[in-house]
Amino acid sequence: MDVEKAAETSPDNFRRRNVYSTPDGDNNSNEPPTPSVEKLFSGKVVPPWQSQLTLRAFVVSLILSVLFTFIVMKLNLTTGVIPSLNVSAGLLGFFFVKTWTKFLEKFGVLKQPFTRQENTVIQTCVVASSGIAFSGGFGSYILAMSSKIAHRGDKGFQHDIKDPRLGWMIGFLFVVSFLGLFSVVPLRKIMIIDFKLIYPSGTATAHLINSFHTPKGAKLAKKQVKTLGKFFTFSFLWGFFQWFFTGGQTCGFTNFPTFGLKAFASRFYFDFSATYVGVGMICPYLINISLLFGAILSWGIMWPLIETKKGQWYEVQLTQTMHGLQGYQIFIAIAIILGDGLYNFVKVFGRTIFGLYKQFQRKDSGAILPSDGQPNSEDSASQSFDDQRRTHYFLKDQIPNWVAVVGYVTIATVSIITLPHIFHSLKWYHVLVMYIIAPMLAFCNAYGCGLTDWSLASTYGKLAIFVIGAWAGASHGGIIAGLAACGVLMNIVATASDLSQDFKTGYMTLASPRSMFVSQIIGTAMGCIISPCVFWLFYKAFPDLGENTSQYMAPYGAIYRSMATLGVEGFGSLPKNCLTLCVIFFAGAMAVNGIRDFLGNKWARFIPIPMAMAIPFYIGGYFTIDMCVGSLILFLWQCTNKANADAFGPAVASGLICGDGIWTLPSSILALAGIRPPLCLQVVPRLKS
Numbered sequence: 001m002d003v004e005k006a007a008e009t010s011p012d013n014f015r016r017r018n019v020y021s022t023p024d025g026d027n028n029s030n031e032p033p034t035p036s037v038e039k040l041f042s043g044k045v046v047p048p049w050q051s052q053l054t055l056r057a058f059v060v061s062l063i064l065s066v067l068f069t070f071i072v073m074k075l076n077l078t079t080g081v082i083p084s085l086n087v088s089a090g091l092l093g094f095f096f097v098k099t100w101t102k103f104l105e106k107f108g109v110l111k112q113p114f115t116r117q118e119n120t121v122i123q124t125c126v127v128a129s130s131g132i133a134f135s136g137g138f139g140s141y142i143l144a145m146s147s148k149i150a151h152r153g154d155k156g157f158q159h160d161i162k163d164p165r166l167g168w169m170i171g172f173l174f175v176v177s178f179l180g181l182f183s184v185v186p187l188r189k190i191m192i193i194d195f196k197l198i199y200p201s202g203t204a205t206a207h208l209i210n211s212f213h214t215p216k217g218a219k220l221a222k223k224q225v226k227t228l229g230k231f232f233t234f235s236f237l238w239g240f241f242q243w244f245f246t247g248g249q250t251c252g253f254t255n256f257p258t259f260g261l262k263a264f265a266s267r268f269y270f271d272f273s274a275t276y277v278g279v280g281m282i283c284p285y286l287i288n289i290s291l292l293f294g295a296i297l298s299w300g301i302m303w304p305l306i307e308t309k310k311g312q313w314y315e316v317q318l319t320q321t322m323h324g325l326q327g328y329q330i331f332i333a334i335a336i337i338l339g340d341g342l343y344n345f346v347k348v349f350g351r352t353i354f355g356l357y358k359q360f361q362r363k364d365s366g367a368i369l370p371s372d373g374q375p376n377s378e379d380s381a382s383q384s385f386d387d388q389r390r391t392h393y394f395l396k397d398q399i400p401n402w403v404a405v406v407g408y409v410t411i412a413t414v415s416i417i418t419l420p421h422i423f424h425s426l427k428w429y430h431v432l433v434m435y436i437i438a439p440m441l442a443f444c445n446a447y448g449c450g451l452t453d454w455s456l457a458s459t460y461g462k463l464a465i466f467v468i469g470a471w472a473g474a475s476h477g478g479i480i481a482g483l484a485a486c487g488v489l490m491n492i493v494a495t496a497s498d499l500s501q502d503f504k505t506g507y508m509t510l511a512s513p514r515s516m517f518v519s520q521i522i523g524t525a526m527g528c529i530i531s532p533c534v535f536w537l538f539y540k541a542f543p544d545l546g547e548n549t550s551q552y553m554a555p556y557g558a559i560y561r562s563m564a565t566l567g568v569e570g571f572g573s574l575p576k577n578c579l580t581l582c583v584i585f586f587a588g589a590m591a592v593n594g595i596r597d598f599l600g601n602k603w604a605r606f607i608p609i610p611m612a613m614a615i616p617f618y619i620g621g622y623f624t625i626d627m628c629v630g631s632l633i634l635f636l637w638q639c640t641n642k643a644n645a646d647a648f649g650p651a652v653a654s655g656l657i658c659g660d661g662i663w664t665l666p667s668s669i670l671a672l673a674g675i676r677p678p679l680c681l682q683v684v685p686r687l688k689s
Helices: 055-078 086-106 116-135 166-176 179-194 200-212 217-242 261-267 274-284 285-307 326-362 377-382 385-396 400-423 427-451 456-471 478-509 511-539 555-573 579-598 610-619 622-640 642-672
Strands: none
Touching: 055 086, 055 116, 055 274, 055 427, 055 511, 086 116, 086 179, 086 200, 086 217, 086 377, 086 642, 116 478, 116 642, 166 478, 166 511, 179 385, 179 400, 179 427, 179 478, 179 511, 200 217, 200 478, 217 274, 217 511, 274 622, 274 642, 285 326, 285 610, 285 622, 326 427, 326 456, 326 555, 326 579, 385 478, 400 427, 400 478, 400 555, 427 456, 427 478, 456 478, 456 555, 478 511, 478 555, 511 642, 555 610, 579 610, 610 622, 622 642
């Protein structure tokens, strides 16, 4: 969860694929020494890359992609906090295919055994597909273009809109989601073999898959899947039960004033969400405490104080608009996001430049980097058995560089022609400039991610909002141009780092780079169709989607719209004294990050993370209560039985998230069919006698 640490470097990107990470997400230490993994698998034949791409693998990937897309979409449209789901993807992929192969083996008709390479293909495909639900911007930049979000903002820009439609969303994703893959392909050997980048998330994923395919790991995986299934069932049935009591606005357990009506008015309550209890169990403790601290600071202290200035700082009738209290909530949150994002951009980019300098300095001093596709003899002699075997298979199936170049140029050409027809204010020269600089940004993001495990994709996207929006101009559709540019750049940069992580996973599981690349392409293609369809289901089933009173308020839609407005209009769009507060919080976010880095990991774990603090500034603190409950459950479990908690905690959390997430499918169908819940559970103040 841009912090995922359980997340990435921006709060709207609380989605990261790491399994093990440090509390601050800065995991750039060397892997601990372990016994030889490849000696355990030395007796097993590594199938050719074509055999790693099986029909059953893609059937399972399709099923899991739909499941995880619903989960990610629901999280996108509620709070934007998205945990890592790669453990669930790997675990469920292993379970489904293993069950199928055992069934065939029982009847003596099994033609191809299930391998860790095939497991890697499944996980890569599922994560690539469900990742489009996030990078596709359905809860952020695409929704920010809609009239629903525009009507909540500045009335001067309500004409600058583009409402979601299934056709253009699918077309847009197909022309922008593949460029990042082709841009990083020529760099795969440099990143993995020559520079030996760590990619902690990819490494952890590989360890997970390797462990599944040992006898001990397979036994544990079976127990973990059983646990996941139990809590999946409980979570699904709990969502079904709650549905019966939501027959009106502000009805149901999700609106129960747990701490009293006054606290409820300030959005402090436990909303009985199994999803966010599960998310809290996955996220590090510091993330959840930071969220709670941010909720208390904003809704407990700041907003009540600013409300006392009603009539002085803003007009009473503008309270729930961008020129009233809502403006302070959104723009101060944006200031924290930008401050934290800028600090981490400079930090990670600086490490990238320094890392490259050291690599090439080492090259100049005589440690020649191999460039002919084969390691030199000196390297081979110093490599461990695992490294030698992995390097051999990684270099065995090369992807010709001309494929990457031709693919990038072809898709870029189609995109330059197509995008101005989808977004009329985004001109061909805007797109051309982005595609010229995109490979460099993709390389920087992939390299920085390999060093630190931090992806700056959303930071590059926000940068595009301001640059292209200002370039296009307010009178020429600058808001839509900026938001569209955000989508273009964010997709390219995000997929580049994701594929690099996958190459690292494939390197450590002996999965061919070709099978990784093909799996990523197929998964991305699946996501370009599945994600818009799932979003369209939500969009049609819940007419109040995007409204402040909706269960799907999509907070980042308003935040991204406000960023675009700020980019084309300047600071004149801010309410009175809002700019001063924004500057204070912008500087504060950078200062807190600086203090965290200065003190080091030992003490940084006691200092809140600004990115996480920013999220409840606009949304409220209700979901942070759920997540803290999840943390408390895990903490107590670890106190009583740490081994069990570490082994089965992720399975319990995944079950809670998956069950409640998949309930949104039948609930959406019921809403489309016009079937309303029969009851309304509501708490009201007592009558005065």
